[in-house]
Every structure is written in structure tokens, then in C-alpha cells.
Amino acid sequence: MGHILIQDICKSYKNRRLERRGPRDPYEPGEVMRILDHINLEFLEGEMVCLLGPSGCGKSTLLRLIAGFDTAASGEVTIDGEKVVGPSPNHIFVFQHSGLLPWMTVWQNVELGVRNVKDAQTRREKIQENIDMVDLTDFEQHYPYQLSGGMKRRAELARALAANPDVLIMDEPFNGLDFLSHMKIREEIVNMHEFLRKTTLVVTHDIDDALLMGDRIVVMGGRPAQVKSNRQLDFPHPRDPKKNVALGDLRDELFLMLGVSYAV
């Protein structure tokens, strides 16, 4: 479960600004901005897909279309042959900034994921299981404002996994985290993915994140955005681009593709 087919997606927004933001603003006021230009992609079951691209290129827009938060101008997204028409617990979105509800405890937030489970006892067990899995045991009764950035991210992950979705969609899951939390949560996501094998989409602008995590790396770019590269990676975990020459070469290639170089 979790086979995603993206067929010929186009998306545009109307520029509501009345004047240009600056002399080099490429957008005409009132102009219709084309964000996504005939995107065709296929993600296999259980794949960890990393979407790379410069900020503002339309990665998040594509993600929101897959989640069903937005509708495309043309084309369609299908998951296991079923057209995505709206949000559903079958494809859970993990938000860039916290998507936890601040008036609910960690427990109550994770409970949202198991709303369709009828039996109260099973429900409790599932909540506890998911909280334990992300290492938030003893923090069940804490409110999000009492947690650190990394713990919030993990709580939201527990909520998403509690729903047992076929597809997990993460919009920049490491945004705003300190270096160590970033590394730790990255590792946890990879481990969880190894274990659960859910189709996972991760938007990132960090090439190393993509290299270390992805079974598939999709590079998007241009205005409107097109798929610049789409390749499967076949490197076993744990990965290290400094030790694996092929991975290091791929890294250089990705830097080149995104128009930057690591060495300055």
C-alpha cells in the first residue's frame, strides 16, 4: 500500500500583489503564477522519497496537493489507484512548523490518530505504543508548549504513525531544529521507515538529508517547477557520503544541479 502516481499536475496561483516587490521581481502584479508545470512522478510502495529544490520552487505545493489540502488545475494524484480528493487519515501530513494542537496534551494529540479505533482499551494501547516509540514516555500529560522543538516534532510523528497511514508526508521535518535534534530525528525517521516501510515523502532543501534518507531523490526546479531529476538510490543504511565514493559523487552532482557548490 502507498503507491503514488502523480500524473500531469499543473498548478498556478494568482499574484494578488498590486505592485512589484522590487525592480527584479519576476512576477507581474495580478499575473497568474504557474507553480507546477506538468509534473509526472511515480513513487513505489514503501519508498522514502526526498523532494529537493530551492525554496519557493513548489515542493511544498506539490506536497499539499498529494495531501489533498489543495486542488490542482489539471492532472491528478492517485494513491493505490484511488484519486486524492481531499485530506484523509490515509495520508497524514506532518507540518513544517508544529501541527500539534496546543490545547491538547501529547496523549490527546496522539489520540487524534486513533479516532477510528472503536475499542477503548485497544485505543489506549496504540496511543501508548506510539508515544513510547518516539521516546516520549512520561511526557503524555505535557502540553506542546512544555516540550522542546525536537520533542514536539516527535510527538507529531507519533500522532501521524498512530493513524497507521499508507503515506506519511513531511514538510521540512527538520526546520528550526538544533543540529543535534536534527541528526537524532533524521536517524529516528530512517529507523522507523526501515521498520514500518510506509511510503514517506520528505520535502527538504538539505542535500545531505536527502542523500542519507532517500530511496528516491527528486530534484525540482525552475519557474514553473519541473522535475529536473528523479533517481532511485540503492545504498544500504547506515550511509555516509564521506566514506561511500558513489554517494559522494551523487552529492556533488546534486550540488551542481541545484546551482551551488559545497566548496567555497
Added chain:
Amino acid sequence: MNRPAVHRRYAMMERASELVGWYRGKRRIVLPLVSLAAILLLWELTARHSGWSAQVFPSPSKVMRGMGELIVNGMLWRHSVASLFRVTAGFYLAVIFAIPLGILLGRMETFNLMLNPVIQFLRPISPLAWIPLAVLWFGIGDKPAVFLIFLACFFPLVVATAIAARAINPVYFQVAANFKFTRWETIAKIIIPAIMLNVLTALRLTVGIGWLVVVAAEMLAVRSGLGYLILDSRNALRMDYVMVGMMMIGLIGIVLDDLMRRLAYLHPSLQRTY
């Protein structure tokens, strides 16, 4: 080094820090009492030496005596309860109507476009301007006063609720959609808790406004309440009773504000700072 001397010095320092600690703990009570005492002293001195008669400018001691009389004959209690009843009734009526309406205005653009101009048009009209109509429509007694307090509380509450409802982070609605909330669940579990912090602040301010207006409202068509006490005492040239009425309004104001402040402890998530 002379050890005993050092010990003595430490003991003294410890005692001093104990005193400072006591002061720190009681500061919330001590400092207001200090300023209160200073004001009373200044008032007493002014009353004695200003040359105004006690009828025009009663001293605090005379006011305290007046307060004692009014407590003993039960008038202070009766008038305070009457005023509190009117404020409570008007305030609750406003809450019942204003919060749902504010949510509608904040979340539904059609409603907002239809009703917001009307609300913004009525809002700057002082509740006191409604007095003639209120008396005409509701006669005399509690009703017109409750109506005026309702008006005074209603508009700020609607506007604050609408602004809070409009500003709800759209991510929460996406979460709700993702987990398939029903419409009622979205209202109960997203909208209401999301606006709660702002609405509580608005409630706190609004009670103050209602309390402000009750006195004016009671100066027209009723025969009870602190406003009536003040007006009636003026007619009887009892300025000490007038001041008792004023002081009672201030005291109850503090208590009301404190009660509203405590609403923030109703739910632990209200302690969040963002």
C-alpha cells in the same frame, strides 16, 4: 583570621537576608498597603486643612463612619447586590450572543461582509446614548439597566472574538481535515480552544466596561444599586455616602478583575505564552 568575628558577620548577613526574604514574600501585600496608607493620610490632612466643610469634602474617617452606618442598616449590601446582579445579567447575555456571533463573523466571510459594517456603525455609540430608548422600551427597573450593560459588553466582545477567530492558524484546520473532524468537532476542538486565550482577555476587559456602565445606568430609572446610592446621597447632600458608593465600586471592581484573571487557570494549556 578571627573566626568568631567571621561567624558573627555571617550570622548577621543571614538574618538580614531572612528579613529581605520575608519582605520579598510579602511585597505584594506590603507595598499596596503602604501606598493606600499614604493616600488616606494625604486625604485626611487635605480634608482637615483645606477649609472645605465636611459636607463638601468628607475626611476618610467620616467616610468610614458612613460606611459603617450603611453596612449596619444593610443598604450597602442591598445596593451592591443589585448592581452586581445587573452587571452579571447583562454580561452573561452579552457573552451568550457575542461569542457565537463573533465566531460566525470571524470564520464566515459572507456573515462578516453583511454584519461587520452594522457592528462597526453601532459600536462607537456610547451605551449612555441609548438611555432614552432603553427607558422607553423597557420601562423602569432592572431591564433598561441590564440592556445598557449588555450593549456595553456586547460590541467589544463581538469584535475581539471575531478577530481571534479570524486569526486562527490555518494549520489547525488542516490537522482537523487530516483526521476527519466533523463540523461540530472542528468548532468544539479547534475553534473554541484556539480563541480561548484572546476571548478570556476580552472577557476581563468587558466585565470592567460593564461595571463602569452600571453606575451610569442606575442613575436613571432604578431605586437600587450603587449608582442609585450615589445619586440619592447627592440629593441628600451626604457626600460621605457618595464616597462610600465610589469606594464600593472600586473594591468590587478589583474583585471582579481578579476573578476574571483566575479564568486563565481553568485549563492548563491557557498558560502557554504564544
